[in-house]
Amino acid sequence: MPVSLAIQANLDLLKNLNFDMYNNDFLLTWEKSDEEIKAVALLAECFKEMHRTGLSCKTFESGLAISIFRDKSTRTRFSFASAANALGLGLSDLDEEKSQVAHGETVRETANMISFLAEVIGIRDDMFLGEGNKYMREVSAAIQEGYEKGVLPQRTCLVNLQCDIDHPTQTLSDMLQMKRHFGSFEKLQGKKIALTWGYSPSYGKPLSVPQGIMGLMTRFGMHVALAYPKGYDLIPEVAEVAKKNAARYHGKFEIVDSMEAAFQDADVVYPKSWAPYHVMQKRTDLLKKGDKDGLKVLEKECLANNAIYQNWECDEAKMKRTKQGNALYMHPLPADISGVNCTKGEVAKDVFEKYRIETYCQAGFKPFVIAAMIFLSRVKDPIRKLDAMLKAEQKRII
């Protein structure tokens, strides 16, 4: 059986890219070159297509994939488990005491103790502003030292499964969903995405998805229209990244003050709740102090403030403002759907239902994005290896 045309096309593109991610972590998309980003994306599509057509993506005869979740997770947990399984890695979860943010020798030692046979560590740590990404870098430094000093026989790689700054496995999946919708990387150029806050009856949702989207999609020349109610700022550093990208890639990055303005002629809408930057900072301080009363007061204030903006709902009327009233609706799931799992939420029931299957498909890229990140970090000559895998044509069902 010849390799499918879709896979062959991606393989040809991959061969012309200049990238080297061997022994590197994947922490923030803006630390990666354009060709590295594209390599992950194209390889993810290859793996997805291989899986769909019944081919095995097994790369490792043995080896561990370790997950560290410092926040509850179902979807990301299964995406990571799926990626590990597809590549042939065994999954082990490090179940730390949830409340404890360890640093120093404890992190350094634990990172080495779990990694003797580990190919990858996936970390989700998005609850504390200024902590998650920092923790990942601490683990990474410990692994690097262990590798250099002969403790670890391989350079276990890190994959950011969501931190306080970025959520690269999500945003690369989102990008692939848009690429599928519009047809190619090139066709993303100039498309408008309305990246907006949405009302939710909960608080404390992380900022990493909108930050990640504006940091990544501006690189494809998209017009990112960010909208949020007064006070719901994101962390300033990422806005700087988005501005620079907009200039460099001939896209546009603007902040507008209403959902309506952002939706106007948009090709894509991405309405999602998040907590204000300054609230997350306050919350981080209170959590560190273990100030339960303070946290309750903060939550009450926030929910009251959220409630002012209940009209920030993605409804039919607002969707009509988009390009031909037909923009692609996106959400990382689970969404707060008005009249479904809450009285009033981020999106109206009929809008969500129309795009429900699309949001599932959007999520369907994630296992393969993670698999691609692991593969490119752990396989020295990835193109040759992929070529060999495709020639071997090992079936998933033996």
Added chain:
Amino acid sequence: MPVSLAIQANLDLLKNLNFDMYNNDFLLTWEKSDEEIKAVALLAECFKEMHRTGLSCKTFESGLAISIFRDKSTRTRFSFASAANALGLGLSDLDEEKSQVAHGETVRETANMISFLAEVIGIRDDMFLGEGNKYMREVSAAIQEGYEKGVLPQRTCLVNLQCDIDHPTQTLSDMLQMKRHFGSFEKLQGKKIALTWGYSPSYGKPLSVPQGIMGLMTRFGMHVALAYPKGYDLIPEVAEVAKKNAARYHGKFEIVDSMEAAFQDADVVYPKSWAPYHVMQKRTDLLKKGDKDGLKVLEKECLANNAIYQNWECDEAKMKRTKQGNALYMHPLPADISGVNCTKGEVAKDVFEKYRIETYCQAGFKPFVIAAMIFLSRVKDPIRKLDAMLKAEQKRII
């Protein structure tokens, strides 16, 4: 090495059966044809024999087996883990909030989110009357939609690991234990099984095992004598299934009012505690309302009522009434054994000890029954595949 005679015999029988379980779930035995039931049983015996003789049953190069346990479980958990492992699947457990019975979009979405690389989902949900099986069908419908609309590349199959109505992986194992004891499917015809309530100092035990046994064994022409104290009814629908089967398969289904009557001339005895149908309904209502006081009152009432029937114990005297005093004792384990793990329970110490190893063997079929269900649901041409596996003679120890 030629294939063992036992395996060859089963393979020949399988080749003459007419069944197609590809892409189907396994939820209730009475939804399956006789030939489908026999196919699962024969294949389970093949896998068991392959494992025993050191042959690998590995079928999948990669893929996930997902377990959802809405009730505590050790035995079924390990049976499912073992089945997944034998076939080459990686295990991932979805750990929901235990008390929460989610429905609607949450179930629909989660079912898809966890299934991108899943071959099978095994669900145990036996705590709420009218809920467990319903939940499984909700998950199944979501998977089916996801498969049809291109979200999922494969039709992940569902295996019922115990619901409020049936416990097919248990009852098929039980059937194989009886087949082993009597020698063949055909020899089950006309044999009498005493399916009786047994006293236990606990309450709230599920109804699915006795229901499953009477729904399944009447199809093999067995004489099922069901006995329970006044008020300990099972759900009425399954009694209807058993009655129809008895007529069709020339067996017998009767309800008698004492353990002694049921045991009279029985070839098999299956004494086991369960909660009365109407109590389980009341309990379900109270659990849904979160009425803790009401639950305590109900438990007290039930235990008091149970205590009236302490003589419903499988002891030597009652065993003497069975065919030549030598009936096969069965239990899904763990049993409440008088003087061992409780003062007074379902079975006397000496009776249990005599059959202890037999009950372990009875349980030993379950991993292979589950493996057979998965295989028949996920492999398009199972006979050809099994043939190829047997020819390849891959050893478990490489």
Added chain:
Amino acid sequence: MPVSLAIQANLDLLKNLNFDMYNNDFLLTWEKSDEEIKAVALLAECFKEMHRTGLSCKTFESGLAISIFRDKSTRTRFSFASAANALGLGLSDLDEEKSQVAHGETVRETANMISFLAEVIGIRDDMFLGEGNKYMREVSAAIQEGYEKGVLPQRTCLVNLQCDIDHPTQTLSDMLQMKRHFGSFEKLQGKKIALTWGYSPSYGKPLSVPQGIMGLMTRFGMHVALAYPKGYDLIPEVAEVAKKNAARYHGKFEIVDSMEAAFQDADVVYPKSWAPYHVMQKRTDLLKKGDKDGLKVLEKECLANNAIYQNWECDEAKMKRTKQGNALYMHPLPADISGVNCTKGEVAKDVFEKYRIETYCQAGFKPFVIAAMIFLSRVKDPIRKLDAMLKAEQKRII
């Protein structure tokens, strides 16, 4: 590619050893012959080197490795997970109610129920004096019976992952670290190891590491100088083992009353906190009774008593007393490091930092020690099998 010289050398040594560990458990090192101990050690080194050079150690096409942790664990948990993964086994954890020490039919039954497809059960049970090892033997007897009576198709083997008496996977790793440091088994002869208590601001730490070290290292003709404050005795039986070994293997076993005396001219120092034997006995009684107040009182007393011996810290001054001031510092991790994770602890910050990477390397043997134990217990002709694996040269990355 020819087999590396290190592996070839070990293989040659292994071929000249007389051992048969097939179908045997690994519970206490002093139940094993010298050649069996050496076989585990040499094979562990082979596996470690195979892994380092990118060769797969996969031995099993399928099969389960089951872990039972009756105490919190990260390091040992990951070592066991890593060993299982390296050999190709799937991992399943039996999560018992933590507080419950079950015996009798419950243990007997559960042991069989989880073992139908299990190659190994690893158990950690070190909290209760007189319980852990006893529990392991109870599980072992149940498995043996199940195997003999045809319940289990294979003799699932047990590996002691730490009990109240010994910690063989740790001490064999420690021995390999010393072998690496000094160059050979033979060079351990006559070397002095200071095996001392160390101050810790916690109490209730197990006795199994010092006991295991004195039971094992006296067999290599080492001079074991055990030192602890008055009252911090270990269990007497192991001291007897150590005395006999010292006589037989021309080593030395002495108990001295200060860290300084033990450190004098030592080649290796192993300072580690443990709870006094009589305290652990009292604690076991209180835990069994569930006497929470009694436990609090005991803890308070113990910590007060510990505090008297804060000078039992491995600091630079004491290290200067060792052979050329340059002894190898060892610790099973995590260590209580003064000024790092506690105000005052087992070891001074600068001493620990100097040997930090060495302690990581010491831990790095453990996954392969466990893998070797499993391999020797489950593979009938281990030398021939290892030979075949080395010839096949299967890469870890396929």
